[in-house]
Amino acid sequence: MPMADLRRTTLYDLHLARGAKMVPFAGWEMPVQYPMGVLNEHLHTRAHAGLFDVSHMGQVILRGPAAAQALEALVPADILGLAQGRQRYGLFTNDRGGILDDLMIANKGDHLLLVVNAACAEQDIAHLRQLEAQGISVEPVTDRGLLALQGPQAQAVLERLVPGVAAMRFMDVAEFDWQGATLWLSRSGYSGEDGFEISVPGDRAVALAEALLAEPEVAPIGLGARDSLRLEAGLPLYGHDMDGSTPPGEVGLGWSIPKVRRAGGARAGGFPGADLILKGLAQGPARSRMGLRPEGRAPIREGVEIFDAAEGGAGLGKVCSGGFGPSVGGPIAMAILPAALRPGATVWAELRGRRVPVTIAPLPFHEPSYKR
């Protein structure tokens, strides 16, 4: 797509002013890194606080007396059981028993607020519109920016600007006033660090971002570090670690489908691909997503093939996410491989015509520090 056809977030000028390198991403022109560089942006987020522009992600409101029940027909999660002021992770599934997208669902009392991946937003909204026949209103939020403030100092920084946020716990959602603007906060993110996602009225997004960046602990962080942070945290990324053909159990997301939606549960099934998905979960997956630590320093990236022998042998699967883990201090990767492989086992990655030994590693590579 030519750069001219790409959408820009409300923070576009701020990114340029801070020296960001802009790249096309999911139809948007987004900062991949700032002059600090991916490595230091990653380490800064782990040590202090990083500010991410995630305004490209889709925010959608579902309104209607039975919205939670209706959404359970598309998402195999316990949404009826989601308390007001709480958020939960879930999946849109398809009839093939695969994953259409992953999303966050927040119960905000008189409505649900969903956050979906940028690349899938249009398709997700069209998918959600089938709930309109049941009297649910589907309202894409187009007049708000979305920021993520992540890192061990995120709470201290945000509390200074928005007193009261420190009381929130992991996966809480709440509304706060900031200088007359209503912020929709959630205590979550995708970096493996404590932090917040902040939905802010579009016309106040730059002012809020500048106010956060004026705090000494905060640096702007691009998509490059966002990817290495989530990879170290063992968090799967839609379009890489999962897609429309991936059973939830294989990518290690069976946990998002609770007992109440499984066979024998009070609200078992009733979502796209339920038969296939529930059968798969009951049997246990034949393949599962696992961590990989290559020997040496050479990263093994998405698409690299994994074998069961140093020469010849059988292909076991392909790397779905891989790169360099700055906090780990070496190359890390994830792949969906035969479930019988255990941490410590050796497999081989074919890299530039050579087989490199790779050790199966437990996920995550970097232990998250959420505030529970």
Added chain:
Amino acid sequence: MLKYTEDHEWLKQEGDEIVVGITAHASEQLGDVVFIELPEVGREVEAGEEIVVIESVKAASDIAAPVAGVITAVNEALTDAPGAVNDDPMAAWFFRIRPASADLSGFLDEAGYQALIG
């Protein structure tokens, strides 16, 4: 005097050898370098043959031999500290090559290279 290739390598003639590295522009474009694989000393290479693998946080790329010749030395320190390429690209040489022909007149000079990268 330094010469440059269109692939963003710098070449420095020292005696009958050429020292090869990458330019500041190239290191900025690559981003943080996390892995470097160097050729074996004594290897005979063709001009344009890809002999160095360089991986940044973003992607893998190759560095080609600028001329045909024999590799006489490699900068082993880069294997353990690849970030040196970002910190000081003009000091972080990759390899020395004894060329089959000593003529570097076909390469870009400083002004020509600056014109290339705009």
